[in-house]
Amino acid sequence: MKVLIVHAHPEPQSFTAALKDAAIADLTAAGHEVVVSDLYAMQWNPVASAADFGSRGNPEYMNYALEQRANAEAGTLAADIEAELAKVMAADLIIFTFPLYWFSVPAILKGWFDRVLVSGRVYGGRRFYDQGSLAGKRGWLVLTCGGRDYMLSEGGIHGDMTQILKPVLQGTLAYTGLSVLPPFTGYHIPYLSPEKRAEILADFRARLAALDSVEPLTMPVLASYDREMKPLDREMKPLA
Amino acid sequence: MKVLIVHAHPEPQSFTAALKDAAIADLTAAGHEVVVSDLYAMQWNPVASAADFGSRGNPEYMNYALEQRANAEAGTLAADIEAELAKVMAADLIIFTFPLYWFSVPAILKGWFDRVLVSGRVYGGRRFYDQGSLAGKRGWLVLTCGGRDYMLSEGGIHGDMTQILKPVLQGTLAYTGLSVLPPFTGYHIPYLSPEKRAEILADFRARLAALDSVEPLTMPVLASYDREMKPLDREMKPLA
Numbered sequence: 404m405k406v407l408i409v410h411a412h413p414e415p416q417s418f419t420a421a422l423k424d425a426a427i428a429d430l431t432a433a434g435h436e437v438v439v440s441d442l443y444a445m446q447w448n449p450v451a452s453a454a455d456f457g458s459r460g461n462p463e464y465m466n467y468a469l470e471q472r473a474n475a476e477a478g479t480l481a482a483d484i485e486a487e488l489a490k491v492m493a494a495d496l497i498i499f500t501f502p503l504y505w506f507s508v509p510a511i512l513k514g515w516f517d518r519v520l521v522s523g524r525v526y527g528g529r530r531f532y533d534q535g536s537l538a539g540k541r542g543w544l545v546l547t548c549g550g551r552d553y554m555l556s557e558g559g560i561h562g563d564m565t566q567i568l569k570p571v572l573q574g575t576l577a578y579t580g581l582s583v584l585p586p587f588t589g590y591h592i593p594y595l596s597p598e599k600r601a602e603i604l605a606d607f608r609a610r611l612a613a614l615d616s617v618e619p620l621t622m623p624v625l626a627s628y629d630r631e632m633k634p635l636d637r638e639m640k641p642l643a
Numbered sequence: 644m645k646v647l648i649v650h651a652h653p654e655p656q657s658f659t660a661a662l663k664d665a666a667i668a669d670l671t672a673a674g675h676e677v678v679v680s681d682l683y684a685m686q687w688n689p690v691a692s693a694a695d696f697g698s699r700g701n702p703e704y705m706n707y708a709l710e711q712r713a714n715a716e717a718g719t720l721a722a723d724i725e726a727e728l729a730k731v732m733a734a735d736l737i738i739f740t741f742p743l744y745w746f747s748v749p750a751i752l753k754g755w756f757d758r759v760l761v762s763g764r765v766y767g768g769r770r771f772y773d774q775g776s777l778a779g780k781r782g783w784l785v786l787t788c789g790g791r792d793y794m795l796s797e798g799g800i801h802g803d804m805t806q807i808l809k810p811v812l813q814g815t816l817a818y819t820g821l822s823v824l825p826p827f828t829g830y831h832i833p834y835l836s837p838e839k840r841a842e843i844l845a846d847f848r849a850r851l852a853a854l855d856s857v858e859p860l861t862m863p864v865l866a867s868y869d870r871e872m873k874p875l876d877r878e879m880k881p882l883a
Binding site: 413465468469505506554561562567 | 653654656657683689690691692693704705706707708709742744745746747748749750751753754756757760772789791793794798799800801802806807809810811813814815818833863868871872873874
């Protein structure tokens with residue numbers, strides 16, 4: 404199996420980096436091929452802009468997604484985007500390791516989504532969710548946060564973590580066709596003892612070893628919707 | 644009223660920019676003072692890193708939020724962060740205008756959240772949600788997207804837009820103490836005729852004119868939770 408790890412933490416000694424390093428070590432030892440995009444180390448540019456395009460479908464007015472399609476077809480996407488896309492296309496499993504910032508990914512990783520998940524390459528037109536171009540590959544979020552698990556659960560003060568991560572789990576990973584594994588979350592990390600952190604690291608390694616037995620999350624399937632993306636199995640009440 | 648508009652769109656002629664310009668014009672005409680942070684025009688740096696800190700609480704290991712607190716106290720935050728913080732603190736209403744990228748804000752705006760909403764200044768310790776430092780101010784998301792409204796509604800293929808935006812509405816704006824107004828969303832924008840866009844712009848101006856009569860969204864209130872942030876009004880089943 405080929406594995407791409409996209410890592411986004413500003414501190415190389417962080418516990419998030421320890422999770423990333425454990426994944427590299429254990430997956431390599433198991434005979435898999437691991438490639439790492441360490442976004443801070445690469446000084447990854449997260450800002451989607453006209454500078455990403457070597458040609459223009461419309462030189463007068465830039466719609467980012469439409470220019471992605473035009474430039475994907477013309478072969479004129481920026482080199483740093485093409486390099487990441489090649490890693491994505493080669494991978495069977497993509498792991499994202501990051502700290503939760505504002506109930507989401509750090510901006511440097513958000514900008515990897517914005518720039519690398521190119522319309523016309525990984526999705527486009529009627530190719531999204533199970534029809535997305537990354538179908539057959541798996542995606543996995545591995546994250547750390549300061550909150551405690553009960554604060555990020557149903558009935559807790561912030562609500563359920565899977566709901567909080569929905570824009571990433573469904574709106575990003577599943578949208579491109581990835582089968583999305585249940586996230587691994589290390590809670591309350593800045594405040595834990597080394598012993599507690601070691602326990603979480605051991606839990607993570609056990610999850611890594613058992614990856615193939617994990618059921619992906621349930622996501623929308625295009626066959627349940629008509630050509631206008633209205634659900635086929637219920638009465639639709641249009642809002643406008 | 645003092646209004647800060649944080650604008651994040653790479654195309655100055657975009658419909659999102661037209662919404663921003665209408666807000667500037669109408670709010671100014673109504674006698675309000677409007678300040679704009681146009682993140683693309685400012686070439687805003689969205690990457691949270693050690694470079695944000697002129698001193699270090701812990702020189703050996705960087706936890707971003709803990710260094711925010713240390714540097715806020717020492718007065719050694721990066722100048723671009725302090726400049727944005729001053730605008731935030733002066734504002735009665737903060738409007739964010741942006742296109743939806745991957746069911747969330749563009750990376751350049753995510754990095755404004757990551758860097759400007761400083762622990763120790765806008766939240767910290769037990770000061771969050773209704774106890775956050777921005778309590779008394781209002782926040783409003785004004786966004787555009789390619790999808791149709793029924794696709795981003797309950798029962799639609801992507802689910803309800805307010806749920807999709809929860810990490811921003813609750814996890815970011817409400818977390819800092821802002822009263823959060825219901826978002827204004829322009830749907831299907833890249834595919835609409837000029838006439839349809841004009842209708843949406845007129846709807847937006849009507850919403851602007853009636854801002855003071857809009858009820859904020861319901862958000863968590865710390866008085867409902869104990870010192871460990873467990874809910875007071877129900878039996879708690881800890882997960883760990």
